[in-house]
Amino acid sequence: MQQAVVNCVEAKSLVLRQRYMQLDQPSSQVALQNIRRLCPPIATILINSYRNSTELFVDGEVILSQEATEEKRGQDNRNRQEEEAASIHQQLPDGLQKAVELSKTKGASTWLTVLPLSEHGFTLHKSAFQDALALRYGWTPTRLPSKCDCGKNFNVEHALSCAKGGFPTLRHNEIRDTTASLLTEVCSEVCVEPNLQPVSADQLNGASANSQENARLDISANGVWGGRFQKTYFDVRVFNPLAPSNRNQSHAATYRKHELEKKRAYQQRVEHSSFTPLVLSVTGGMGVEASLFYKRLSSLLAQKWDITYNKTLCWLRCRLTFSLLYAQPSKQLEALYRRWDMQPGHPLRST
Structure with missing residues (x-):
């Protein structure tokens, strides 16, 4: 049969x-x-x-x-698209190649695909959106002033790094406060800028270890790693990947460099506790240890909120990306635009 x-x-x-x-x-x-x-x-x-x-x-x-x-057909299409993208990427100028690579890192594009929900803070006004697109691809925003308030020549790279107006600090504080706020949902004894125990320089190994008496880290919380009484310290760094010190390194090497700098400075100061450096770039990417931590935080939040882990992680990445966008140089550009327009004799001067 x-x-x-x-x-x-x-x-x-x-x-x-x-x-x-x-x-x-x-x-x-x-x-x-x-x-x-x-x-x-x-x-x-x-x-x-x-x-x-x-x-x-x-x-x-x-x-x-x-x-x-x-x-099989889907895989063939993906392979063909990857080959075409690689071919186009090789033809781009060096600066644009770097910008495209940064835009492809995980978490760097969530702000473009998320729904603009104001209750979650996922909205940008028109000029901020245009400036964010320009910064994403290394384009020069329109009406860019020639000089910064600090007196130096003004360009995109300078806008991301200039301390005038405190925008690098603002980016850092936005990530710190957002992270601390979410930790209070699932952890105990969350503290912002906790003081470290004083130590003498001879108790520390390495010249880069921070021996200052009033040294502080950004966040501490119990119950992130290990048991619920295990304390973990966190320190945030948001760096500019287009800065001369980072421009010629791979993304992985740059993240690793900043993580090691944080560990050398503070690892020995957190006795009987763990330390996790939270290293992010201004474009929305993050280092290995920061990625592991935010995945862990997403898991804890998903359990408490009774939401799937994937949705929680996606929401958290969007939240962090918009925290960076709110503190991007678009605000600095706006302030400079206003001052620039008010200069006597300027054709765009407000009347």
């Missing part, structure tokens, strides 16, 4: 005619299990045909079994 079914050309054609059949889908797996029970030889033909690139003669047409699956 089984041999007769296997030798039946119509039966083979009926089974293999669905060239878009997806054997990796759960429903197809169930169907394949039923075929295995009812007619093992046909199941063997199906498995071998779709695992190997087999020529199938169906309705007078020759098709390849692997090319007949949605998974």
